[in-house]
Amino acid sequence: MAMLLQMTTFLTQYLYGANNNVPKQSDALRIGILSTAMINSAALINPAKSHGGVIISAVASRNFDKAKKFAKQYDIPKAYGSYEELLNEPGIDAVYISLPNGMHGTWAKKALNAGKHVLLEKPFTANADEARSLVQLAIEKKLILVEAFHWQFHPAAHSLKAILDTGKYGPIIRTYARMTTPKGSIPRSDIRWQFGLAGGSLMDMTYVISSTRYFLGAGTPREVAEAKARPTSQDPRVDEAMEATLRYDIDGRMVESKIYSDMWRANALGVVPRIWETPSIEIETEHAVIYFYNFMMPHLYHYITIHDKRTGKTTTEKHYSGGPQWGNRGETWWSTYRYQLEAFVDMVHGREPAHWVTLDSSIAQMDTIDMVYEKSGLGKRLPTPDDVDPPRVA
Structure with missing residues (x-):
């Protein structure tokens, strides 16, 4: 998908x-x-x-x-x-x-x-x-x-984060982020399958960790409780799929976060590609279950459903422009990449960007990826030696 x-x-x-x-x-x-x-x-x-x-x-x-x-x-x-x-x-x-x-x-x-x-x-x-x-x-x-x-630069992400930060629905209890691609969509010759180029599903679909950390407002987890890789048949060092359970300390509370990435997702009933499985995250709080459908490319289509446990009612929200960080800036047709570019130019010119991915966050992101790979038994990825000439596909 x-x-x-x-x-x-x-x-x-x-x-x-x-x-x-x-x-x-x-x-x-x-x-x-x-x-x-x-x-x-x-x-x-x-x-x-x-x-x-x-x-x-x-x-x-x-x-x-x-x-x-x-x-x-x-x-x-x-x-x-x-x-x-x-x-x-x-x-x-x-x-x-x-x-x-x-x-x-x-x-x-x-x-x-x-x-x-x-x-x-x-x-x-x-x-x-x-x-x-x-x-x-x-x-x-x-x-x-x-x-x-x-994806983090889009108004939809900011709007959901603002909802969570109000505390209206209580603290986060658990999260589950998923990202899959139908079997056969990524040719086996693709660079994403190559260990020497730091390939693997978790590396390519690192959005599952990024979304988890962003909505939790967290750095690295306290621990990776479990991690199970499904290696490719071509190279046992490369994960075709990865599922893991991360445990975070959030304001003195333990939050359990599950992630699942799959670059070779089996078809439903062995026939139907699971094209409905867009990158999505479910967030359960004390008083609600919130689901963000297609957080990775929300400019194409997305929705945020909020099921209030106290009332039993479910509401749906969509956000394509504006929001708590962009205000009057942006257009409904802007993609996540266009919002990102706006922030990048602002930062280079010394202006305060509406949103930013900090360097500390990127280190924490890679720390988390390393922890999952090591727990899975595959071991962390390695840089490609400078004298290696990769396949001319990028």
């Missing part, structure tokens, strides 16, 4: 972007892209069309012909046949890194050392040790670095 959501986002953002081109400002942020990954169009290129403060200036690939083709397709002025060439370009202010997971840390460090701000795709790094090293460098360089958890 996650793949279908992304494809739908590509289409909608292309259509909205084409109809909402705006003139570029003289001080527009010039961004370069490291990789020719499919996600680039939805995550940055199309959102940038409606932002006067952003110009996509260059794209780089380890294959120059591929970079040129990509640049021509998306009307990007410059193409480079190596990532280093783009980072050495003085006209680039920031970079968006959508390389394979195991390469995130290495190239984010190189970008920071080249004086570029960094919008870094999730997961932040291969593991928490690498995350700490990267964060320290960003602090030393006084440059902006942020993990691209785009």
